[in-house]
Amino acid sequence: MLRALFEKTGQAVWISHLDLMRLFQRAFKRAGLALTHTQGYNPRPSVSIALPLSVGVQSHCELLDFELEGEAVSCQEITERLNGALVDGVRILKVYENGDKIKNIAFLDCTMALEYDKDIPQGAETAITSLFSRENLLVEKKSKNGITEQDIIPMIRQITVTAKDGHCLVLNARICCQNPTLNPVQLSAAIAKYMPQLTPDFVTCCRKEIYTPEETIFR
Amino acid sequence: MTELLQRILPTVQKPARYTGGEFNEIKKDPVQTRVRVAFCFPDTYEIGMSNLGMRILYGIMNGMDGVACERVFAPWGDMQKAIEDNDLPLWALESQSPVRDFDMIAFTIGYEMCYANILNMLRLSGIPLRSEDRQGLKNIVFAGGVCAYNPEPLAEFVDFFCLGEGEDITVEIITLYDKAKAENWSKEAFLLAVSKIPGVYVPSFYRHEYNADGTLSAITVENGAPSVITKRIVEDLDNAYWPTKMIVPSTEIVHDRANLEVFRGCIRGCRFCQAGFSCRPVRKKSPEVLYRQAVETLEDSGHNEITLSSLSTSDYRGLKELTDQMIPYCEQNRVNLSVPSLRADNFSRELMEKLQTVRKSGLTFAPEAGTQRLRDVINKNLSEDEILTTCRNAFSGGWNNVKLYFMLGLPTETDEDVLGIAELVYKVIQTWKEHATNKKRGLRVHVATAYFVPKPHTPFQWEQQITPEEYLRRCKLLKSHFYSKSITYDYHGPDLSRLEAVFARGDRRLGAVIAEAMKNGAKLDGWDEYFNYGIWFDAFQKCGIDPDFYTVRGYGEEEILPWDTINVGIDKKFLLRERKRAYEAKITPDCREGCAGCGANRLLKEVPCDA
CATH class of the missing domain: 3.40.50.280 (Cobalamin-binding domain)
Structure with missing residues (x-):
């Protein structure tokens, strides 16, 4: 099994998880790399992407697992050929063998930019910092069984809030991303719920890095 | 920001x-x-x-x-x-x-x-x-x-x-x-x-x-x-521009596959079909060019499916040669070859088996009319025998799904023709009972009827569209004759087809109606989510235009038609002749059996018509 570390930025953030799988299947074909297929009645190319990313979120640490048929091609060459066959915004950073088991991903670092069209409200930095220092913080979460409430504090390893400029607060957080999973959107949802006057006009989100339970970089 | x-x-x-x-x-x-x-x-x-x-x-x-x-x-x-x-x-x-x-x-x-x-x-x-x-x-x-x-x-x-x-x-x-x-x-x-x-x-x-x-x-x-x-045509398709470097959408589209056009025009002459006449004359592409373009398109796009498209792909003379080349390529490269709109002839049956597309999509027939008489009127050259033979083969091969498409409101249609649909469906069910090898899952027959829309540049361009009330009566009549639980029957609502009929044969006065409807929010009318007949109805009223003028009235043969300035290559005399034959329930053999003299060959300067 091979693993590709890739990033998803720019306009490509609007491509959904399922569409991205299809996009990769075609990119492999364009690159002249034959994927192995699943067995069974309806064989499918064996590609899988760990931790589906929400539409609209950037990432610098996506993982794609795949297997190739035929003659072995070097990881370097796979990287180059795929990058020649992908769309703007989806870029392979490296391809490697013997990746760690996906279930060992535990945390991720994300950055959220909270944009305020007018100036950042007075005291927002301190107020938001204190919000995430509370003992518990119940936030609604949409799941298959409808909306449930979840305490997000145990899932936040660390969080900092800094002003980037007069209009933008940057939230850097290390959060649980598997068993249990905290969707970064819930961080801004917490602000909107508990401090509605600090609700930003727009929020962008970016995944920066993923970690093992021991908080070493996961690959 | x-x-x-x-x-x-x-x-x-x-x-x-x-x-x-x-x-x-x-x-x-x-x-x-x-x-x-x-x-x-x-x-x-x-x-x-x-x-x-x-x-x-x-x-x-x-x-x-x-x-x-x-x-x-x-x-x-x-x-x-x-x-x-x-x-x-x-x-x-x-x-x-x-x-x-x-x-x-x-x-x-x-x-x-x-x-x-x-x-x-x-x-x-x-x-x-x-x-x-x-x-x-x-x-x-x-x-x-x-x-x-x-x-x-x-x-x-x-x-x-x-x-x-x-x-x-x-x-x-x-x-x-x-x-x-x-x-x-x-x-x-x-x-x-x-x-x-x-x-x-x-x-x-x-x-x-x-x-x-x-x-x-x-x-x-x-x-x-x-x-x-x-109208303009391209005579030499082999040397015409073909986009082998096509945009590959990053999100799923309706036809999410490579698409290769194998020829243009149609030899069939179904009298209701606008494309069948207006896309003439028949011009082919050679199998060698098509194979090369198929491979280039697939390798460039990375698609895992390719469709051979045309108005009637079975009528492409080079189909055997092309598929003989393409099937090994597709198998080797894990590409699904899809050949839609195949006719129920012997070669196509063999091809379908080779392609195994039948398993995926089930069998689909468009007899369009329920009786042989009415199929002769519309010149739809598909016999009950062909349908039942294909069904028999498919059922004995384990398939249990059939789709049948018809139109209601065709010229000269009577209740007997409507009930002929039910009879044909019943015979399909009988065939399944006699020949199915796998009866455990039961049979599904999906029947759909559409409301006939007369189109310009066809032999039926002068015809009346039946009223929506009459259309619905025929739908209900048909429905009341479906007894089997295997049948699912869908009929299109009449509103959209009625509007389609108005605009298909419409004149300049309808511009005001479109502008008025759009102003009131008409958009994406092809989508159930947005189609709102009320908006259109009000727009007709406000503009003082009676939709029936364009639909149930019918057009006179002597009348100046709004599209008379436009020549798609088909002689009006030919259309009148075909209309007369329709009323006599006389078929016109396809162009390969003999040229019926539609006139489209006169559009060609360099090559003869390839019908």
Whole structure:
């Protein structure tokens, strides 16, 4: 099994998880790399992407697992050929063998930019910092069984809030991303719920890095 | 700060359809660009990107020096609301710049019920709807596609139409515009010059006058424009432009696969079918060229499926040779070869087995009519025997799914013909009972009926459409004769087909109706989510127009027809002859058995008709 570390930025953030799988299947074909297929009645190319990313979120640490048929091609060459066959915004950073088991991903670092069209409200930095220092913080979460409430504090390893400029607060957080999973959107949802006057006009989100339970970089 | 459009994207469904940036998208350097064309498809991205004509013309225009062609699609309702709320103008995908900044605005029109979308897209772009309200060379609006064969309902809005296949005419038009822009011509001078290009129809050069009863009394030609405009065709398809580097959408579209056109035209002559006549004469592509293009297209796009398309792929003479080459390639490269619209002949049955597409899609037949008599009337050359033989083979091979498509309201149809549908379906069920090898899962027969819409340039162009009430009566009559639990019966509601009939044979007076309906929110009428018959009904009332004039009235053979200025290559005498044969329930053999003399071969100068 091979693993590709890739990033998803720019306009490509609007491509959904399922569409991205299809996009990769075609990119492999364009690159002249034959994927192995699943067995069974309806064989499918064996590609899988760990931790589906929400539409609209950037990432610098996506993982794609795949297997190739035929003659072995070097990881370097796979990287180059795929990058020649992908769309703007989806870029392979490296391809490697013997990746760690996906279930060992535990945390991720994300950055959220909270944009305020007018100036950042007075005291927002301190107020938001204190919000995430509370003992518990119940936030609604949409799941298959409808909306449930979840305490997000145990899932936040660390969080900092800094002003980037007069209009933008940057939230850097290390959060649980598997068993249990905290969707970064819930961080801004917490602000909107508990401090509605600090609700930003727009929020962008970016995944920066993923970690093992021991908080070493996961690959 | 994030710009407005990027802020809207997270709030709408399927945002990837608004961003561009797909593989093989063509972005040209603005500095090197003299003519910018916004190529608008009046439906959603998923539909428009599945359109082969658009892909061909996109490649051709962008292949021209100094020309940049960008794509524009109709936004879904949520996006429309967002851009209206935020006062954003409609934009083109490649540069994300407003449509109104483009020199030329091209529409491809394949369906009557997208007329409201055309006006809506102009409105969302901030471009005046009416031709006369757009001054100067900026924002010249032109259109092509099958609906241009009767473009009268859009005559007020579109500066000119291009008739027929666009490969050559598009280049001639843009080259002329390039010169006009460089020399700073007036719009009038440009329209005069463009009307001299064969296949171009400038509606403002034709004055339509009406009798007291509402029929046309005269069409007067002005400014030295041609009295009849003949559609353009490409004669040598082997050497015609073919886009092997097609855009590969990053989001799922309706026909999410490579598409290869194997020939143009149709030998069949089904009397209700507009494409069957208006796409003549028959011109083939050779299997060698097709195979090469198939491989190039697949390798460039990375698709895992390819469709061999045409109006009737079984009638492609090179089908065996082509599939013999393609099947091994496809198997080796894990590509699914799909061959839709196969007829129920022996070779096709063998082919279907080889392709195994039957397993995926089930069997689909379009007998269109329930009795042999009525199938002879419409010249649909599909016998009960062929249907039942194919069903028998399929059922004994383990298949348990059949779809049957019919029309109701065909000329001369009686209740006996309607009940003939039920009888045919019953025989299919009998065949299953006798021959099915796998009865555990039961049989599913899906029957659908559509409401017959008479179309211009067909032998049925003069026919009446039955009333919606009568259509529904026939649907219910049929439904009451389906006893088996295996049958699922769907019938299309009459409203959409009634409007389609109005606009298909409509005249210029309908422009006001389209504008009124659009003003009141008509859009995306092809989608159940948005189709609102009430809006259209009110628009007809407000404009004082009776839809029945265009539908149940029927047109007289002596009457001047709104589309009489347009020649698709088929003689009116031939259409009248075919109409007469229809009433006598006489079939006309397909073109390969003998030329029926439709006249389309006269469009060819270099090669003979390949029927």
